[in-house]
Amino acid sequence: MEIKSAKFVMSNSEYQKCPPPHRAEFAFIGRSNVGKSSLINSLTFTKGLAKTSQTPGKTQLINHFLINDRWFLVDLPGYGYAKVSKEIRQKFEKMIFDYLLKRENLVCLYILVDIRHKPQPIDVEFMNRMGEAQIPFYVVFTKADKLSNKQIQESVETYQQILGETWEELPEMFITSAEKHLGREEILQSIEDLIKSSPYK
Numbered sequence: 736m737e738i739k740s741a742k743f744v745m746s747n748s749e750y751q752k753c754p755p756p757h758r759a760e761f762a763f764i765g766r767s768n769v770g771k772s773s774l775i776n777s778l779t780f781t782k783g784l785a786k787t788s789q790t791p792g793k794t795q796l797i798n799h800f801l802i803n804d805r806w807f808l809v810d811l812p813g814y815g816y817a818k819v820s821k822e823i824r825q826k827f828e829k830m831i832f833d834y835l836l837k838r839e840n841l842v843c844l845y846i847l848v849d850i851r852h853k854p855q856p857i858d859v860e861f862m863n864r865m866g867e868a869q870i871p872f873y874v875v876f877t878k879a880d881k882l883s884n885k886q887i888q889e890s891v892e893t894y895q896q897i898l899g900e901t902w903e904e905l906p907e908m909f910i911t912s913a914e915k916h917l918g919r920e921e922i923l924q925s926i927e928d929l930i931k932s933s934p935y936k
């Protein structure tokens with residue numbers, strides 16, 4: 736898919752205040768610092784569109800971007816950030832889960848995991864929770880530029896094995912690097928395909 740325009744629309748702490756749910760929407764989620772905002776910048780060919788940082792906890796709101804005047808990309812805060820109080824963490828989690836469970840035009844969720852790490856319980860539990868809530872999701876491995884092809888393959892296989900213990904059908908997986916723009920075309924193609932088969936054309 737060709738990206739003709741990518742515009743920031745608004746930031747919200749409540750899903751009720753998000754833009755009217757009349758367009759196909761795709762959200763990016765994962766642990767703090769996994770590379771959600773960086774991937775959104777890579778996908779939209781727009782450096783600095785989503786704010787990134789070396790320090791975890793950068794994105795703190797639900798951020799909507801309008802792409803090609805047609806569909807929304809959504810950058811979300813990370814989950815599981817350990818360095819904030821339990822109270823603040825719970826507030827973030829409520830905001831994220833309310834959005835995920837109630838946003839009616841959310842067509843698909845892209846769950847990001849750092850390809851360098853073994854499957855973490857927090858990520859596997861999150862995927863299981865999304866599966867139980869029947870929220871369609873894909874798994875996106877980030878920072879593939881940090882590993883060799885052999886290591887990449889091993890990481891993916893380990894994930895498939897772990898998810899296979901719970902789910903008969905494995906989610907589609909993408910290997911990406913925001914730095915090298917790896918996996919960009921594949922994700923954009925998946926979005927185009929999903930829009931075609933969605934009620935939002």
Ligand SMILES: Nc1nc2c(ncn2[C@@H]2O[C@H](COP(=O)(O)OP(=O)(O)OP(=O)(O)O)[C@@H](O)[C@H]2O)c(=O)[nH]1
Binds near residue numbers: 786787791794812915
């Ligand atoms: N090498 C490499 N570094 C990356 C890649 N993607 C992101 N990073 C780095 O990882 C750090 C975090 O990136 P962000 O995009 O801000 O991560 P995030 O998931 O949005 O983080 P929060 O908003 O804090 O939840 C930054 O220092 C990025 O430069 C990648 O593909 N390769």
Ligand SMILES: [Mg+2]
Binds near residue numbers: 811
């Ligand atoms: Mg971010």
